[in-house]
Amino acid sequence: MNTKENTEPAPRSRGRPRGFDMETALDTGQRLFHAGSYETVGLAALTDALGVKPPSFYKAFGSKSEFFAQVIERYAQSALALDEILLPGRAPADALAELLESAARTYVRDPEQRGCLVLEAARGNDGDASVIHARRVANQRRYRLREFIARTHPERASAVTDFVASTMSGLSASAREGMDESRLLGVARTAVAGLKARLDAD
Amino acid sequence: MNTKENTEPAPRSRGRPRGFDMETALDTGQRLFHAGSYETVGLAALTDALGVKPPSFYKAFGSKSEFFAQVIERYAQSALALDEILLPGRAPADALAELLESAARTYVRDPEQRGCLVLEAARGNDGDASVIHARRVANQRRYRLREFIARTHPERASAVTDFVASTMSGLSASAREGMDESRLLGVARTAVAGLKARLDAD
């Protein structure tokens, strides 16, 4: 997303160069927000972890909520990449089973990053800027999910998407509350059984 | 829960009488916390809605988090009463189906009280006093659920309880994000299909 279309060689802008790497900062922010939440990670904790003073942070990212928006968009692209699971032509029952079981595993992989950063942030009050951002990202993924299912099951796509989305929220919550991987996988597999009944029914 | 066992006549203690009704205050607090969350409802908003000044609030309830603990315990007894659903001798498949469908309906009944107050509060950071209270209440209900299932399905009680608990968290989250009753019921019924497969399997 640079102004020039060539990728790497660094545009070497004019004034004083930035003293920190923005990608590293986003990674650090992701780790903090995922371990805690948008509200529990204050600006002081954030700038301390980044090794950056508040004015530099605001010059680079605008505000805490804009920084958070960038963090969750990055996270959505890296964690549980839908491209690798919703392969064209693949049977939805298979793909969704893998999605739910992968979610179960991913949500407890790192004990300090339990649950889904996006889904956890999507809860909370309606007005919050961080909640609005998170819901937009979550809904983009749900849209892709529905499109994938609609290719083979157009009539059940919405209901199945609702179920998968709701189940993933439940898995994320359970992971946050301390449920371990084997139990979480049990939940995911029971959900898959319901999913298959719904996909194949009638 | 009075000190005397007779119900109404008021013990008429010494000093100046309390200028407000504690039950009404708890109801109001429940409404506020359920519409928002523990963090979003500040003490100022709370005492304003109660028509009570902070010192009176602290004299009566001790602290915000103790007040909240009382609120969610009351809520757990009133909403989705397990006694009426987990009837002794009833088939778990039936009872759990009713529990999940009732949850779906309850979670969107009042558009300003969406989701489950306890389950929503149970999310959030581990250290929080409000989160600890909410998880204790949630786990008490899950214990009763497991005991009920274990009467007929002792080997699957834990897995089924995990699934029901996780599903209810998902339903609560979906309700909070704006899913309407019919969609939520669809999710609940798909979950019930998985539940039955898990209960009757092998």
Added chain:
DNA sequence: TATTTTCTTTAGTGTTCACTATAAAAATCC
């Protein structure tokens, strides 16, 4: 009536929150 007890009101406490005005430092352009 005087005393004791309990609650209420007034008016704050210090802490933390996200955020910023100002000016110095480090780079490029002329």
Added chain:
DNA sequence: GGATTTTTATAGTGAACACTAAAGAAAATA
């Protein structure tokens, strides 16, 4: 080297947070 541009550090903004010290007001008891 001087001007320009951009990011830095210093130091602090007002607002909101949960909570409280001190004294006044309303009841029961002595």
